[in-house]
Every structure is written in structure tokens, then in C-alpha cells.
Amino acid sequence: xxxxxxxxxxxxxxxxxxxxxxxxxxxxxxxAEPVRAPPPFFDCRPKGEQWRMLGNNRYxxxxxxxxxxxxxxxxxxxxxxxxxxxxxxxxxxxTLTGGQDVGAxxxxxxxxMRNIGINGHKVxxxxxxxxxxxxxxxxxxxxxxxxxxxxxxxxxxxxxxxxRWELTPEPQWTSADKPRTLGGHAYPVFGYQRGEExxxxxxxxxxxxxxxxxxxxxxxxxxxxxxxxxxxxxGVMYAQLAAIKGS
Numbered sequence: 001x002x003x004x005x006x007x008x009x010x011x012x013x014x015x016x017x018x019x020x021x022x023x024x025x026x027x028x029x030x031x032a033e034p035v036r037a038p039p040p041f042f043d044c045r046p047k048g049e050q051w052r053m054l055g056n057n058r059y060x061x062x063x064x065x066x067x068x069x070x071x072x073x074x075x076x077x078x079x080x081x082x083x084x085x086x087x088x089x090x091x092x093x094x095t096l097t098g099g100q101d102v103g104a105x106x107x108x109x110x111x112x113m114r115n116i117g118i119n120g121h122k123v124x125x126x127x128x129x130x131x132x133x134x135x136x137x138x139x140x141x142x143x144x145x146x147x148x149x150x151x152x153x154x155x156x157x158x159x160x161x162x163x164r165w166e167l168t169p170e171p172q173w174t175s176a177d178k179p180r181t182l183g184g185h186a187y188p189v190f191g192y193q194r195g196e197e198x199x200x201x202x203x204x205x206x207x208x209x210x211x212x213x214x215x216x217x218x219x220x221x222x223x224x225x226x227x228x229x230x231x232x233x234x235g236v237m238y239a240q241l242a243a244i245k246g247s
Contacts, residue, residue: 003161006053006202008183009060009093009103010150013219016107020127020240022140022222028236029143038138043191043198044145046076051203055086059101061093063109063150064118066186069200070146071121071225073190077145078227088118106150106186106221117226125237126223134210137220138192143233144222147189149199151216152179163204167211179216189220 030036052072054065068084075082096104096112113123129147130136141147155176156168168177175181189208191198197208228234 001163001204003157003163003204003206004202005158005161005182006056007058007060007062008153008185009056009062009101010184010186010218011103011105012150012184013105013107018244019107020125020237020244022127022129022136022143024240025127025222025236026136026139026143028239029232032232036139036143038135038142041191041193042138042141043193044073044077044141045190045198045200045205046073049073049076051200051205053086053203054084055090055093056202059090059093060103060183061089063104063106063186064089064093064096064113066106066148066188067109067113067123067223068118068121070148070188070223071227073146073188074225074227078229080227082119082121084118084121092116092118103184106148106219109186110148110221110223113223120226122226123223124226124228124234125241126221127237127240129220129222131217131220132214137189137197140220140222141189141192144224145190146222147197148186148221148223149189149217150184150186150219151213152218153182153185153216154178155181158182163206165199165206165208165212167209167215179218184218 056065110126187201
């Protein structure tokens with residue numbers, strides 16, 4: 001099977017001291033649940049899921065499409081569905097960008113979804129994950145059920161269209177392997193096993209090998225939406241938001 005490559009549109013997020021960090025969330029959760037080591041295997045993808053493009057074949061709206069895929073997956077895990085169309089995603093993206101298809105920062109898409117949302121579906125709170133820490137990524141997926149990530153994709157992906165993303169050995173490296181030669185892309189990750197993460201960049205499930213992830217991954221986030229029912233997690237996120245606003 002060959003990878004279907006949609007449009008890219010993730011611009012690296014700005015650094016903001018008012019952003020919650022997953023490390024702070026994890027420390028707070030550990031007070032209620034002292035043993036929080038992530039399991040060796042985690043996968044919250046529903047079997048046989050038909051992932052939607054959500055307008056990302058026509059517009060560089062990946063920052064919104066990635067968030068909505070996670071919301072759809074969260075709803076499926078709770079036995080629900082959500083009513084967000086491809087056009088809804090495009091409209092939110094174009095509203096954020098002022099009608100220009102110029103891409104967006106993941107942090108700005110998350111902020112839009114927290115403040116405005118789509119059809120009543122909103123992000124309640126989000127936190128930044130240390131994308132360079134394998135342990136923190138695993139721990140965050142175990143806690144939130146997913147990661148919302150951005151990577152600087154190499155042009156080589158558009159050549160080989162493989163569903164396994166492997167880092168090219170250095171002796172075979174070419175200009176097509178350089179980060180962002182294909183553009184920046186935001187998408188969800190729904191699990192991991194030893195040396196691999198399970199991503200859905202467009203409509204197909206892809207396995208990212210750890211060396212590829214470590215080289216091309218630019219940022220990682222977690223969030224909770226307004227269907228979340230875990231009161232402990234909600235309480236920790238609200239407390240972190242309050243602490244930041246009060247500082």
C-alpha cells in the first residue's frame with residue numbers, strides 16, 4: 001500500500017512562558033497516583049478506523065485536522081461520534097489565518113480550539129511535551145491517549161510513499177532527506193511500542209521508527225477536549241491554568 005500524501009501547513013510554534021508543560025502535569029498527577037511508569041506497549045487506535053482527510057488534501061489545514069482526528073478518536077473511545085465536517089475544519093483554519101492558506105502554528109490552532117472551537121467541540125486545556133524525551137512522550141500518551149505533534153517532513157516521503165518512516169542511513173543521505181524539504185506537518189500519534197510510534201499523518205496509519213522521530217519531530221502537545229470525564233485530569237489541568245494566570 002502506498003502512502004497518500006496530503007498538504008502540509010505546520011509552522012513552528014512560538015515559545016510562550018504561559019504554556020502548561022506536561023512535566024508539571026505529570027508531577028501533579030503523581031501525587032494522586034504515585035506509580036506512573038508508562039507501559040511497554042500502548043495503542044488506543046480503534047480497529048478498522050477509516051481516517052478522514054478533513055480538508056487536508058485541499059488546504060494546509062493539518063494543524064486543525066490533527067486536533068480533530070484526536071477528538072474523533074477520543075469520542076470513539078467513549079462510544080460516541082462528533083459532527084465535524086471537512087468544511088468545518090477548513091473554515092476554522094481560514095478564520096485563524098485571515099482567509100489565507102499560509103499554514104499555522106500548532107499552538108495557535110490549539111488556542112483557537114480552546115477559545116472558539118468547532119460546532120461546540122472545544123479544547124479545554126493543552127500542555128507542551130518535551131518532544132526529545134521518549135519517556136515523556138510515552139507517559140503523555142498513556143495519560144492523554146494521544147500526542148498532537150508536528151514534524152519537518154523530508155521530500156523523500158513524497159518519493160517512496162512508504163507506510164514505515166525510517167531514517168535514511170547517513171552514507172545514503174541526499175538533499176531530499178533534509179527536514180522541511182516537504183514542509184511542516186501536524187498530525188496525531190496514538191500509541192507506541194519498542195522503538196516505534198503509531199501515527200496518522202493523513203488517512204493512513206504509519207509506523208514511525210524512533211531514529212526518524214528523533215530527527216524530524218519538532219514539537220509535541222497533549223490536550224483534553226470538552227467531552228473529557230476524568231475529574232482528576234481535569235482538576236490538574238485547571239489548577240495548572242490557574243497557576244499560570246496567577247503568576
